[in-house]
Amino acid sequence: MDFTEYVYSVLIVSSAEKINQAIRELLPENRYHPLTFVSDAGSAGRQILEHRFDIVVINTPLPDDIGVRLAIDICNGSGTGVLLLVKNEHYAEINDQVSQFGVLTLSKPTTAVMIQQSLQLLCGTRERLRRMEQKTTSLEDKMAEIKIVNRAKLILIEQLKMTEAEAHRFIEKQAMDRCVSRRTIADTIISTYK
Numbered sequence: 001m002d003f004t005e006y007v008y009s010v011l012i013v014s015s016a017e018k019i020n021q022a023i024r025e026l027l028p029e030n031r032y033h034p035l036t037f038v039s040d041a042g043s044a045g046r047q048i049l050e051h052r053f054d055i056v057v058i059n060t061p062l063p064d065d066i067g068v069r070l071a072i073d074i075c076n077g078s079g080t081g082v083l084l085l086v087k088n089e090h091y092a093e094i095n096d097q098v099s100q101f102g103v104l105t106l107s108k109p110t111t112a113v114m115i116q117q118s119l120q121l122l123c124g125t126r127e128r129l130r131r132m133e134q135k136t137t138s139l140e141d142k143m144a145e146i147k148i149v150n151r152a153k154l155i156l157i158e159q160l161k162m163t164e165a166e167a168h169r170f171i172e173k174q175a176m177d178r179c180v181s182r183r184t185i186a187d188t189i190i191s192t193y194k
Contacts, residue, residue: 007033008123011047013067014059015039019085023057026112027119041065048074054126055119059085059108060094068097075101079129081122085110145183152186155193 010032014020020037027035036051038044040063044056056074060067071082075098082103086094091107098105102125106118149171156167174185 006123006127007031008054008126009034009036009052011036011038011044011051011053011056012059013038013041013044013056013062013070014085015063016059019059022112023115026115032119039063041067041070044070045073048078048080052078053080055081055083055122057083057085057119060087060090066094068094071098071103072101075103079126079133081126081129083115083118083122145181145186148190149182149186152189155189159193 008031010027012020012023012035014023014037024035024037029035032055036047036053038047042064044058047053048056056071058067058071062070067084071084074080074082084094084098084103084105085108086105088107088109091105095105104118104122106114152171153164153167156162156170157164160167162170171182171185171189175182178185
């Protein structure tokens with residue numbers, strides 16, 4: 001599936017209604033939905049605790065914070081893509097602070113094309129992170145299965161005096177004969193000898 005088929009949830013953190021309206025017009029609903037608007041870092045923090053966003057756009061400065069700490073915290077705590085809009089005179093300094101955390105910085109004033117290209121880049125990055133998250137979850141599941149199967153083998157070795165190879169073969173054969181996973185057999189063994 002091509003990533004352009006995905007719909008991305010977006011949080012826009014900006015106290016400037018003019019910027020909010022411009023961003024709203026740049027983000028077609030068939031690609032970016034829902035759009036959530038908040039005007040300060042505190043409200044953004046609450047939204048992030050309550051909802052998962054694919055992209056966060058922060059228009060600095062915010063009434064209660066510049067927005068740099070918020071951008072860094074979002075990138076450190078999730079796979080969310082962050083676009084930080086900063087005044088041109090602060091761009092170099094802020095970009096140096098946030099780029100190492102994966103925050104994409106864009107200087108203001110900017111153009112609609114630059115914002116759209118930046119959002120496309122964030123969408124592509126979000127998909128890459130989503131695939132990595134799926135692989136991580138898959139590896140964690142496999143590791144959990146290995147631990148459970150090893151625990152079941154240890155029970156077979158201790159209780160039925162099997163060798164490690166015999167215990168391994170027993171679990172494999174039971175799983176094949178019953179058309180179930182090795183984990184299912186291991187769980188059954190563990191619950192039987194509790």
